[in-house]
Amino acid sequence: MQLRLRDVTKKFGDFTANDRVDLTVEPHQIHCLLGENGAGKSTLMNVLYGLYEPTSGTVEIDGEPVAFSGPGDAMAAGIGMVHQHFMLIPVFTVAENVALGHESTRGASLDLATTRARIREISQRYGFAVDPDAVVEDLPVGVQQRVEIIKALVRDAEVLILDEPTAVLTPRETDELLAIMRQLRDGGTSIVFISHKLREVRAVSDVITVIRRGRVVGRVGPETSTDELAALMVGRDVSLTVDKTPALATGAALEVRDLTVVGDNGVVLLDGVDFDVAPGEILAVAGVQGNGQTELTRALVGLEERVTGSVRLDGHELTGLRTRDVLARGVGFVPEDRSTDGLVGSFSVAENLVLDRCHERSFAAGPSLRLGAIAQHAGSEVAEYDIRAGSVDSPVATLSGGNQQKVVIARELGRPLKLFVASQPTRGVDVGSIEFIHERIVAERDKGTAVLIVSTELDEVYALADRIAVFFHGRLMGIVGPDTPREALGRMMAGEPAESVLPAAPWDHAGDDDAAAPGTLSGGTDRGTTNPLPPTAAPPTPSEPTSPTGRTAPADRHEGNPTA
Incomplete structure (x- = not known):
């Protein structure tokens, strides 16, 4: 036919x-x-x-x-x-x-x-x-x-x-x-x-x-x-690669311990998750959509009700706080559905750019908004983030999907952050806007912000990640390095734990009662996790030790054992 x-x-x-x-x-x-x-x-x-x-x-x-x-x-x-x-x-x-x-x-x-x-x-x-x-x-x-x-x-x-x-x-x-x-x-x-x-x-x-x-x-x-x-x-030349230097992050800005989310029907949606994110690091979460990633990001910013466990940012507990209070602690959040959770379509571009800050003194005097300050702020953000709109007074619903996403990104990155959480940051966005958004995410990492990205696009995960966390049915299958083979990552996304996909590294803490289970990061930056290198890669040399979290470690992290 x-x-x-x-x-x-x-x-x-x-x-x-x-x-x-x-x-x-x-x-x-x-x-x-x-x-x-x-x-x-x-x-x-x-x-x-x-x-x-x-x-x-x-x-x-x-x-x-x-x-x-x-x-x-x-x-x-x-x-x-x-x-x-x-x-x-x-x-x-x-x-x-x-x-x-x-x-x-x-x-x-x-x-x-x-x-x-x-x-x-x-x-x-x-x-x-x-x-x-x-x-x-x-x-x-x-x-x-x-x-x-x-x-x-x-x-x-x-x-x-x-x-x-x-x-x-x-x-x-x-x-x-x-x-x-x-x-x-x-x-x-x-x-x-x-x-x-x-x-x-x-x-x-x-x-x-x-x-x-x-x-x-x-x-x-x-x-x-x-x-x-x-x-x-x-319609123009674009770069499909992300230009970034390796992260040299140590310590933990975000510490998540035994984080569990239960749905209204009693089903466990996120099951006892442990991980850390360091300042100046991008942890990318991979997995087929519907495996707990949405609940993870919502729990981090206080949008889930049935939550147990601990979420600490710079040592301060976030669990139990209102979302406004979480954001005030220096957390930026890009939801996976911008039109439902990220923007008010009938509001102007300028108004959407201060949705989570309109109560601040910079933009409000008591119950009244400082419209001039809001408009001036919007003009600056529109120029910096290349948001293409008729004017800052245009309803945000009249913008293209890519420009709407830039409004959300600009609002969240337009203030000092300690943690940036972005779910599907480039969904529904053209290739040119993807290039721009990736550049801004890497720039935020380079400021020293801890960054957590959730994406169902593996190319995006590999492009941005300093480490990759893989989720399946609400559980963390492991945290691996960005050079992990795509086939191995796919097996983890299908439910195989990291330790069965990648060979154990000689620097894993075998027999160490304090070490975390392979494939997880449940303690500080020197806790055990799966070898982040692909099976064909050689272990690091003593002059360039690697921590079990997949990050470059200081040479004196494990004295007397350069491959620990």
Whole structure:
């Protein structure tokens, strides 16, 4: 099947999401639609799948125009789609989910036998290893995604749309998915792969179409460099590497001990977590989203109610304080959802820049705001952080996602900090803004601030981290160095503790009753943790001892034993 979108435009009121897009997907092809969040990729595929009706333009199959009134028409024409957020019923079995909406009966009973047989056939053909009778909520995320693919293949999809399919996968699951995509292509299924991750796009695509602000700006091959792809996405040259010197941090600014968060339903969301963050260090938290990272950051700043354990900043206990009091102790916080928790959309840029400081004397006189001082402050921050807005009086909701994120970053970094906590600091941000935000985070580290970053983007974790903490099901699997192989980090993200992934280092405190468990940092900076070096790396030389936390240690940290 050849699929073509010809001159497709989709408008929502005065906003043009897709502007005269041409796209051709040939048989036996993996065609990537590459672009930043908000570029119009998903909107275009929703037009193709019958969820949206195009404002103008046509969809053609094998040269014949078609019109879809809904996804059912698209599926009947041989087009399947796996959405970024899975469309599965957790308490149903795999077979029940696959049959849903296309049920067949035998007399008065639902006939699942045929569906089970079809699932086994497809699973065996592509090596999916999916049990038709397994309950979906009991399956790992990567297997749930295979169920979504099976749903499309059972309906004889010849073109499969995958919308940001690796967003919720571990590195190992991502590699498995890319292999499955190649198998599907070789078996005759064409794939439209929507993504913004350059490494994955280059690894699997046959053709790459780049879309920016709703328009096609280039069609290239997978041999195109990441720098060239990034420039096409943004419209200018950008640097994809973070320029930073190694951290020489010692001591602990932030000390977290036995931190536990329990949900309203009694489920433990964060389970006895111990770690430290030193002044002038970036600790990056890695893990598939939903494994306790959100609760961690919220607990650190006093936003979680059912919290036990200890959080100390420069020796002062933060647990139990109101969020305002935590921030007043020198903590900056960037929440993972800026529109819900970070900004007030109807407030101006200037007002949002002082949301957590509007009670200070600099910006208030009793119950009255010093509007002139707020406007002057906003002008300075807008210039320093390159926030592109009509004026400081513009509602923040009128700004692009990247500029909204810069408002949050500017507000939190615009005052002296001891600890900076940022969750998904570049989510929904274009490559150019990512470059800028990374520079500001590193600059804050270099001031001596302890920095804790949570990101589901492994490239970002590796770019920023001085050490990496990996979470799985609310537990800390280990703290490792930034040169830990991606495959090892992926295994930890899937639930393997650090000590089973990386070999023990000769300087681990074997047999030391006071040492922490491997893979954790539960005491001061000289407590035991997993070897931060990859398996192929040599131990440090006596002239450059390394502490078990993965940081460079002073030469006299362990007298008489330079490799301790």
